[in-house]
Amino acid sequence: MALGQGLGALFEDNSVTDNAGVAHVRLSEIEPNRAQPRKNFDEASIQSLAESIREHGLIQPIVVRRSGMGYKIVAGERRWRACRMLELDEIPVIIKDFDDFKSSQIALIENIQREDLNPIEEAEAYRELMQTYGMTQDKLAKSVGKSRSVIANALRLLDLPDAVKDLLVDGRISVGHGKILAGIDDDNTIIRLAESAADGQLSVRQLEKRVFNSKKTNVDIEYGPLDEPTDKSMENFCTEMEITLSDKLGRKVKIHSSQGGVGSISFDFYDKDDLINLAALIAGE
Secondary structure: OOHHHOHHHHHOOOOOOOOOOEEEEEHHHEEOOOOOOOOOOOHHHHHHHHHHHHHHOOOOOEEEEEEOOEEEEEEOHHHHHHHHHOOOOEEEEEEOOOOHHHHHHHHHHHHHHOOOOOHHHHHHHHHHHHHHHOOOHHHHHHHHOOOHHHHHHHHHHOOOOHHHHHHHHOOOOOHHHHHHHOOOOOHHHHHHHHHHHHOOOOOHHHHHHHHHHHHHHOOOHHHOOOOOOHHHHHHHHHHHHHHHHHHHHOOOEEEEEOOOOOEEEEEOOOOHHHHHHHHHHHHOO
8 A cells, every 4th residue: 555545545445434433441451562662652632632531522543453362553653652641441443453563564554644643763673674574675665655765765764873863852953954965974073964954053964065165175064065056945945845855755856946936846757657646645535
């Protein structure tokens, strides 16, 4: 299943709105998935979700699979946590016959689609799937509906120093920063540049320029010229957007713009199926 097709496609014909295949089980019989890729849950967000459930009920059932005498969550741990906060006795669930791999795959896809994972959690989930099930990057990319380059770039983030990974987790630097920093050999230099980026002193474009110029002129990366004339503000903005869209869509993106701001965007695609997935992503389906 490609990511652009939507999480619902994984659940075959189970329609949440029609409550097809929905059962009610005791909350105490359900346990979280210990292999859940998401490690950090925002308590304030769960509290808000709990208030919504209190008012409107649990509109979207949790997806579970049988585990021993009870059930294990496949998708919907935030909803489960919110229901526990409300001390509900029973909740609606959809029971699926998934193995460990399918459960891990779906948990990862659900979090990616809802943008619930920070970059390090996502990368660790990719690595866990690869190591546990002996998957190549190509096979994993196809499994979760991403391009191989997205998987490769995500895994490279795991090689960054812990201090830099913490900045990514906290959202103080972007994945674009992380990708560039991962190409630098010296950890101390990586940390200092990351801290500068976190303090707002280096945009992704500026960091990219600094690394490029240091390699070209043999000037220390930390002190190399930024080479960003102020009259190129539109060009720099478009470059930033290219990097952002490339990270989001997992492919090369090129923005062509005039000084007046009018322009066009082009995307790379790799085969017919990839084009279909790209169209679905752009259309928000």
